[in-house]
Each structure stands twice: as C-alpha cells, then as structure tokens.
Amino acid sequence: MKSPxxxxxxxxxxxxxxxxxxxxxxxxxxxxxxxxxxxxxxxxPKESVKKLMEKRGDQQDEQRT
Numbered sequence: 001m002k003s004p005x006x007x008x009x010x011x012x013x014x015x016x017x018x019x020x021x022x023x024x025x026x027x028x029x030x031x032x033x034x035x036x037x038x039x040x041x042x043x044x045p046k047e048s049v050k051k052l053m054e055k056r057g058d059q060q061d062e063q064r065t
Contacts, residue, residue, distance in 0.1 A: 005045060005049050006039050006043050006045075007039050008027060008035065008038045008040070008043075009037070010043075010049045011027075011045065011046065013027050013028045013030070013044065014026075014027065014028075014036070015027070015028050016036075030042070
C-alpha cells in the first residue's frame with residue numbers, strides 16, 4: 001500500500017505558480033506539468049512532510065531520486 005503522503009504536492013520538486021490566468025503545477029525534476037495528487041516513483045518528501053511522518057510514527061521512504 002502506498003504512503004498517503006506520496007503525492008507530488010508533498011515532494012521537494014513540486015512547483016506551483018499562476019500563469020496565463022490559471023494555476024500551473026510542475027515537477028522541476030521531471031520538467032513537465034503534473035497535478036498535486038499525482039504520484040511518481042521519484043518522490044522525495046519535503047522537510048515538513050518528513051517531520052509529520054516522524055511525528056505520526058509512519059515509516060518513511062528515503063529519497064528515491
């Protein structure tokens with residue numbers, strides 16, 4: 001079963017910005033648009049997500065990049 005945290009929005013490579021009147025979600029590592037709830041095998045959690053996982057006692061996957 002996949003971690004509930006392992007989505008693009010919780011990854012260090014996730015970027016979001018407004019352009020052309022709409023929100024753009026992008027993966028800086030892969031170099032293309034994504035969505036916050038997508039998930040890829042290269043997921044690397046942000047520090048805040050790591051801390052939350054530790055606090056909750058969840059087993060964390062180390063960076064996969």
